[in-house]
Amino acid sequence: MSTCNDWMYDGSFSVAGGNFEEAGKVSGKIKTILKEMGIQKNVVRMAAVITYESEINIVSYARHGIIRLRVQPGHVEIEALDEGPGISDIRLAMQQGWSTATDKIREMGFGAGMGLNNIRNFSDIFHISSDVGSGTRLKMIIRIPQEQDG
Amino acid sequence: MNLETIVRALQLGVKSGRDRLGVEVRGGYVGDLLSDVMANSQEGDLWITRQIHQNIVAVASLKDLAGIILVRGAEPAEDTLEKAVRENMPILTADLPAFEIAGKIYQMIYPPKA
Numbered sequence: 502m503s504t505c506n507d508w509m510y511d512g513s514f515s516v517a518g519g520n521f522e523e524a525g526k527v528s529g530k531i532k533t534i535l536k537e538m539g540i541q542k543n544v545v546r547m548a549a550v551i552t553y554e555s556e557i558n559i560v561s562y563a564r565h566g567i568i569r570l571r572v573q574p575g576h577v578e579i580e581a582l583d584e585g586p587g588i589s590d591i592r593l594a595m596q597q598g599w600s601t602a603t604d605k606i607r608e609m610g611f612g613a614g615m616g617l618n619n620i621r622n623f624s625d626i627f628h629i630s631s632d633v634g635s636g637t638r639l640k641m642i643i644r645i646p647q648e649q650d651g
Numbered sequence: 652m653n654l655e656t657i658v659r660a661l662q663l664g665v666k667s668g669r670d671r672l673g674v675e676v677r678g679g680y681v682g683d684l685l686s687d688v689m690a691n692s693q694e695g696d697l698w699i700t701r702q703i704h705q706n707i708v709a710v711a712s713l714k715d716l717a718g719i720i721l722v723r724g725a726e727p728a729e730d731t732l733e734k735a736v737r738e739n740m741p742i743l744t745a746d747l748p749a750f751e752i753a754g755k756i757y758q759m760i761y762p763p764k765a
Contacts, residue, residue, distance in 0.1 A: 522730065525709025532713060549713040550689050557685075610702045615686035622690070 510538065510572040516556050518564040518585065521609065528552040531570050531579075538572065540645065547643045548577055550623045554616040555581035555639060561606050562586060563636065576625075577643045587633040595621070595629075652676050652760055654717055657697070658743060661755055666727055668718060668741030676717045678760065681753050685710050692716060697756060699749050705731040712738050722749045 512534070514527040531552045535545045552568055559566030563585030571578040588594045595617055602612020621627040624641035631637040655672035658665060665672070677695030682688045683702050692698060694715040700707060703725050711719050718741030721727060727735065727742050735742045745752050 521704075521706065524706055525713065528713055529709065546694075546714070553689055553709070553713055554686065609704050609706060610683050610685040610700075611706075613684045613686055615684065615690065619686055619690045 508571050508573060510534065510570060512571075513567050513569045516559040516566045516568060516583075518559060518562070518566070518583075521560055524556055524560045525553060527556050527568050531568070534570065535572070535577065540572070540577065541648070544577060544643050544645050547623045548579060551579050551620050551641050551643070552581075554620045555579070557611055558616055558637075559583045559585075561602060561611060566636075575645055575647075577645065579639075579641045579643075581639040581641075582636065583638075584636045587635055587637055588629075588631040589633050591629055591631060654697070654741060657756060657759060660759060661745060661747075661752065663720065664744035666732055666742040666744060667735035668739050671718070671739055671741050674717050674741070676756075676760065679753060679756050680716075681749055689714065699753055699756075701725055701749070703728050703731060705734045707731065708734040708738055708740050708742075711740050717741070718743055720745055720752060722747060722752050 516527055528549055532545060532549045535548055555568055563583035566583035569580040593599055597618050598614040600612045600614035606612040625644045626642040628640040654674050654676050657676060658672060675695055676697050678693060680688060680692040680696045681699040683700050688710055692714050695717050697717050698711055699720045699722060701722060703721060707719055708731060720743045722745050724746050
């Protein structure tokens with residue numbers, strides 16, 4: 502098993518709640534980092550969807566959040582940790598189409614109740630936990646397929 | 652088919668990314684829900700939408716889309732345009748509605764067999 506010091510990359514990025522102008526910036530940075538590391542295109546694309554949706558969730562609902570990216574040769578790990586209202590019923594929140602988004606959020610084309618599903622669908626391993634009144638934690642792992650012929 | 656061919660044929664306005672019109676358009680996606688576009692658009696797609704706010708640029712960049720067409724006379728918001736210029740993402744404008752723009756582009760990319 503891996504130990505804490507064999508990450509090829511380990512970095513955290515701050516995301517401010519409510520700031521739609523900056524939404525996507527952290528996802529863009531993470532995409533660039535992964536691309537520059539030479540990570541496979543398909544993995545980079547999956548990571549881009551996951552980080553963008555995580556970022557939009559923090560911006561839409563939380564006061565503040567952190568997105569952490571860690572990379573090992575075999576997988577990319579993304580964590581999204583926020584300080585916010587939390588989710589009282591995760592099973593309901595995971596239902597396609599279910600959303601607590603405000604009209605303002607919906608007008609921008611967000612809040613369709615697809616974000617968490619997208620995150621789950623683009624991850625190989627997805628874990629969510631939440632404390633009402635405190636915040637939500639997401640952990641996603643994308644496996645990096647081992648290339649057979651260079 | 653490159654983006655410039657589509658721009659000329661449909662007489663689209665070019666608001667940003669003029670030097671990227673040589674990019675290959677592989678397909679298209681129509682949608683105003685950003686999570687839908689995020690999940691289902693493919694690299695090289697031309698995105699047809701009514702959304703004009705700046706988050707469309709982030710989605711298009713993250714998904715490596717060929718460009719964004721704003722339909723039915725929509726114009727990009729000022730900060731959208733600034734962001735598109737910074738990220739060199741083509742934003743194009745059309746007077747026609749999404750259905751007609753999509754139909755015309757579809758015929759150009761996948762012409763009916765004689």
